[in-house]
Amino acid sequence: MGKLMKFLYSLMLIVLILLGALFLALGIDINNFANTLMEVELLRDLISNEVFVKGFFISIGVLLIIFSIIILVTLKKNSNKGFDVLIEDEKGSVLIAQRSLESSIKSSVNKFLGLETIKARAKIIDNNKLEAKILVDDYSDQAIDKLAERVREEIKTSLTNLTGLDEIKIDLKIEKKEKQKEKRENARY
Known part of the structure; x- marks a missing residue:
């Protein structure tokens, strides 16, 4: 305000x-x-x-x-701050909280060992498309291209189950990070 x-x-x-x-x-x-x-x-x-x-x-x-x-x-x-209109028809409308979309994304990413969600944003556009932007830190030793594909599929499945929308655009940024344990061990020597 x-x-x-x-x-x-x-x-x-x-x-x-x-x-x-x-x-x-x-x-x-x-x-x-x-x-x-x-x-x-x-x-x-x-x-x-x-x-x-x-x-x-x-x-x-x-x-x-x-x-x-x-x-x-x-x-x-x-009145709809924090909500996105998902379905609007003669029966009424269904509202989904912004944090529900973001929580779904975070839980999908956190299923993978060594990944940590830093930022997750999602919004519904024109009641039929969903756009998501996710920033993830990667502490694992996995190849990023294969890992990114699996993470995208998991996020897409989770969001489709939550919203019922099939058209989902996911912008995923994965930053490779050192493991915390290795950092601590290197700092001791």
């Missing part, structure tokens, strides 16, 4: 709190509140001025409508 939105939400909160306090005061003791307002000469002049009263209520109404529209737009924009 940017600075402008934080400012707008803060302003909306202040206005809503003041309106709430005003309505509470009116509801608790309306006669006493009206008498207090009438004792202050400036307020008495303003309240007796019909144009001011109409303008005041119109401005409050406009402010509340603007605040409502801002809140509605923000809620609509963020």
Whole structure:
């Protein structure tokens, strides 16, 4: 959320709190509140001025409508945050959490001995394609080309089982790393 939105939400909160306090005061003791307002000469002049009263209520109404529209737009924009629409038909839609896709990828990669998932990102495009980007550290002694092919197949199978989508593009980056034990042994000598 940017600075402008934080400012707008803060302003909306202040206005809503003041309106709430005003309505509470009116509801608790309306006669006493009206008498207090009438004792202050400036307020008495303003309240007796019909144009001011109409303008005041119109401005409050406009402010509340603007605040409502801002809140509605923000809620609509963020309603599916973290989710991808998978299937949308006359029965409704199925939403899958972003972390579910990423967790599926990580568990697929971690099945292989010596591999560690560093980063996994996946998103569903046009409700029929899935794109995944994975960064993996390889501590094993296996050939990368054969290992990469097996890892891709495992990830594709896992994502297909989760989503039901067949069209999956996988960008896999494997970085060869030294084994931690060998590093420690070399550091001792």
